[in-house]
Amino acid sequence: MTTHAPQTPGHPLPTGFPAGTMILTRRGLVPIEEVIAGDDVFTHQRLWRPVTAAMRTTAPTVRVHCASLASGLAATADRPFLTRVARVFLEGGEAGELSSAGWTRARDLAEGHRLASPLDFGKPVPVPDLPASLTGIDPADVLRTAGNMIRLKGEAAAALRPELVDWLAAQFGGYGARRRFPAWALTMPEELRTAFLDGLVNDGPQRDQFAVRMHSKSFMVGLRLLVCSLGFAGGLSSQGRPGKPGWLLSWKREGGRRPDHDGFRWHPVTRVEHGPEAEVFSLSVAEDESYIADGIAVRNRTERLTSL
Incomplete structure (x- = not known):
């Protein structure tokens, strides 16, 4: 406690x-x-x-x-x-x-x-070891799939890579408000952060405007930091109602002012x-x-x- x-x-x-x-x-x-x-x-x-x-x-x-x-x-x-x-x-x-x-x-x-x-988030926090069955697979592909599985949830997610189900639960928590955002996801190299985000929003390279809705504030605050770290402009707002939290993160691939300094x-x-x-x-x-x-x-x- x-x-x-x-x-x-x-x-x-x-x-x-x-x-x-x-x-x-x-x-x-x-x-x-x-x-x-x-x-x-x-x-x-x-x-x-x-x-x-x-x-x-x-x-x-x-x-x-x-x-x-x-x-x-x-x-x-x-x-x-x-x-x-x-x-x-x-x-x-x-x-x-x-x-x-x-x-x-x-x-x-x-x-x-x-x-x-x-x-940027300083010295990288190590990415937890992936399942042994994924050894030899490009980490960017694994992280892209992980993002996709978080987006899909349930049986549809498990069908993509069953061996990732337990790993995702250990690193990102359960569904809904129990979802969390780990620090290592912010300190990954840009290539891996981009792959994870592309999987989460699906068809990332072909779209110009994005929105993600989730019940977990932990996940959405972390995702806003990740999106900003990749150079996008966007904002987070509460979309919930009493007894049912909800959060909306929206951003654009191009446009918007990015007041970045130091x-x-x-x-x-x-x-x-x-x-x-x-x-x-x-x-x-x-x-x-x-x-x-x-x-x-x-x-x-x-x-x-x-x-x-």
């Missing part, structure tokens, strides 16, 4: 995120309430660093909306986000009037701020809304106190690290 230390009386409230916020850990995209001390998380310096403590409390929240995350990211108002300021982005992704990177509290985000999503894509903030008081979770991370939440680079309040 995952445990998080409660807020200590008399100490400042930690900044945090509600349950269900997906954190990029070495074991994949994991809900923040399931991240524990000892887990390695990916930081804004594109390094894997261990979580040293996990905490929870109750606090007011805000919801930050940006161009690539239409449903927004809920956080406490003092949570710092990695930002640059650029009021103009030129076609083709070149940035005009782009400021240096810094940290901006959620409550201070405004028009002109850009939030950061990583485009290993990150910089997404324009569209608005910040007041949210409800909620139970929130916070992580302390060795060295730089940052991590990736719902695909966005965030950090603890550095002036109060000893309280987190």
Whole structure:
């Protein structure tokens, strides 16, 4: 059972995120309430660093909306986000009037701020060994088939390569909301990431516009990061209803603005809304106190690290 230390009386409230916020850990995209001390998380310096403590409390929240995350990211108002300021982005992704990177509290985000999503994921996490029966087969073909099987599901998927069924279940979880996205899928060479994505969307090379719908937030947040890492422009939004979560990721092969700089894509903030008081979770991370939440680079309040 995952445990998080409660807020200590008399100490400042930690900044945090509600349950269900997906954190990029070495074991994949994991809900923040399931991240524990000892887990390695990916930081804004594109390094894997261990979580040293996990905490929870109750606090007011805000919801930050940006161009690539239409449903927004809920956080406490003092949570710092990695930002640059650029009021103009030129076609083709070149940035005009782009400021240096810094940290901006959620409550201070405004028009002109850009939030950061990583485009590369540092040293590769090893791809788990494939079934012995697939030894000698081009890994790109295997990953393409794996993507196709995730798209098809059930008996139709099993008919493609029965020997991959157990491997897929071990690496990507079950169907529906139980599907998850492993970290190694983000750190694969571009050829393998492309093959996996082509299998997932089917007929990838012949299409210009794509959309994937799934019930799993873990899988869809990871897929958005993978799509961005391959140079596509797109966005993720919630398509669910009470009791039945759903997510839509759409992107184009060509067109759209890609504000990429210094290993990150910089997404324009569209608005910040007041949210409800909620139970929130916070992580302390060795060295730089940052991590990736719902695909966005965030950090603890550095002036109060000893309280987190």
